[in-house]
Amino acid sequence: MNLTAIFKIRIFRRLFLLLGAGLGLGAGVCTAATNGLTQGVYVWQRDWNEPVRTAVAAHAGQFQEVVALTAEVSWQQGQPKVVPVALDYAALKAAGTPVGLALRIGPYPGLPTRPAATNGLAAGFMAGLAAGLVAEVAAHGLAVGELQLDFDCASSRLDGYRAWVEVIRRRVAPVPVVITVLPDWLKQPAFGRLAAATDGYVLQVHSLTAPAGVAAPFTLCDPAAARRAVVLAGEFKVPFRVALPTYGYVLAFDRAGKLIGLSADGPARDWPADAQLREVRTDPSAMAGLVRLWATNHPATLRGILWYRLPVATDGLNLRWPTVAAMMAGQPPQPHTQAVAVRTSSGLTEIHLVNDGELDLTGPVGVAVHWADARLVAGDGIGGFALAEDGPVAARWQNPRPGFRLLAGETQTIGWLRLSDDGEVQCEVVKN
Numbered sequence: 001m002n003l004t005a006i007f008k009i010r011i012f013r014r015l016f017l018l019l020g021a022g023l024g025l026g027a028g029v030c031t032a033a034t035n036g037l038t039q040g041v042y043v044w045q046r047d048w049n050e051p052v053r054t055a056v057a058a059h060a061g062q063f064q065e066v067v068a069l070t071a072e073v074s075w076q077q078g079q080p081k082v083v084p085v086a087l088d089y090a091a092l093k094a095a096g097t098p099v100g101l102a103l104r105i106g107p108y109p110g111l112p113t114r115p116a117a118t119n120g121l122a123a124g125f126m127a128g129l130a131a132g133l134v135a136e137v138a139a140h141g142l143a144v145g146e147l148q149l150d151f152d153c154a155s156s157r158l159d160g161y162r163a164w165v166e167v168i169r170r171r172v173a174p175v176p177v178v179i180t181v182l183p184d185w186l187k188q189p190a191f192g193r194l195a196a197a198t199d200g201y202v203l204q205v206h207s208l209t210a211p212a213g214v215a216a217p218f219t220l221c222d223p224a225a226a227r228r229a230v231v232l233a234g235e236f237k238v239p240f241r242v243a244l245p246t247y248g249y250v251l252a253f254d255r256a257g258k259l260i261g262l263s264a265d266g267p268a269r270d271w272p273a274d275a276q277l278r279e280v281r282t283d284p285s286a287m288a289g290l291v292r293l294w295a296t297n298h299p300a301t302l303r304g305i306l307w308y309r310l311p312v313a314t315d316g317l318n319l320r321w322p323t324v325a326a327m328m329a330g331q332p333p334q335p336h337t338q339a340v341a342v343r344t345s346s347g348l349t350e351i352h353l354v355n356d357g358e359l360d361l362t363g364p365v366g367v368a369v370h371w372a373d374a375r376l377v378a379g380d381g382i383g384g385f386a387l388a389e390d391g392p393v394a395a396r397w398q399n400p401r402p403g404f405r406l407l408a409g410e411t412q413t414i415g416w417l418r419l420s421d422d423g424e425v426q427c428e429v430v431k432n
Helices: 003-022 050-062 089-095 121-139 155-172 183-187 191-196 223-233 284-296 321-328
Strands: 038-043 065-076 079-084 099-105 144-151 177-181 201-204 240-245 248-253 259-263 276-281 302-308 337-345 348-355 365-370 376-381 386-389 394-399 411-419 426-431
Touching: 038 050, 038 240, 050 089, 050 321, 065 089, 065 121, 065 144, 079 121, 099 121, 121 144, 121 155, 144 155, 155 177, 155 183, 155 191, 177 183, 177 191, 183 191, 183 201, 183 223, 201 223, 223 240, 223 284, 240 284, 284 302, 284 321, 302 321, 337 365, 337 426, 348 365, 365 411, 376 394, 394 411
Parallel strands: 038 065, 038 302, 065 099, 099 144, 144 177, 177 201, 201 240, 240 302
Antiparallel strands: 065 079, 248 259, 248 276, 337 348, 348 411, 365 394, 365 426, 376 386, 376 411, 386 394
């Protein structure tokens, strides 16, 4: 059995124990931890490449719904521009998980404040587009569980948005129409009328307010604010779910400390070379705490949680599956890292750093190794790790970079050594 297979077995064993104890196994995998609340997940990628298909195949079955981005609409001089997403219908079918469709709609400057004025060309276009997307998915043999509208609507124009929702809802019936909602909408007089025109809504408690400067504190999801928003949402007699984050951003600031951009895919190419970069990521323990709270105490109209977004191997700023699984169970993710020595040939040993825990390993880290009855002939570090001899029968690899990160469930080769004679090499992780 090779090293990769051994690591996978260890990780899967930990996940099996976690899911079996916290979530329950089988079709209702997510209901035990959340006391009847459903748990779904967004697939927001525009390119259904092999890593996305692999992630859907591996993890979609752990959720009770997959909500896939199916198209985006932007507006140029009042005219719509549609960018469709080519869904992989075979992958969605094979997952066997109910499917919802998300239609992303950019800001529309022509939306009036009065609903009667919006029953025109824009509303008709959106209704036709929505009906076409639902029909296309149904034509590929998939039942559409809901159509979710993610519209950047100004809070002062919620009545105008309501007219769009009413037109779209009539056009796609009997498919339920759900909207995403920002917490500040809940305080608007028009929100109750808007919510009543839907089949439910998703309260999005994650967002990033532009920080005042590079040193200013910022967060993707304030747990206290999320709790307050859910309590307020419970005052409306409309079913809703809460969207919680799994992702992160890289923020860029100029030399004066002014925010100049953010990216979910790492540093952007057009940022200046002297840009100051900071990362903001989801706090897994805080999100697990919200799940645990709502599992025992939530408004009657709260029906579930939607995670944004499904872990994909190439999505470097998103949490990995071991972390997401712990959050879904309402359990604070636990760290666990080990160093493994693997003999690849006579006298030659590779050193691997294995994160088989539920949290990313961050910051400077080292690995100490020792052996007996042999001398060190040669060795080196890999991936930013430097090798230093530590006596005649010991050595140490050190990565001093504060920005080092080993994602949960992943393994990194950090170095190698060649000894004069074969023998057992023992190693341990040393955290600074």
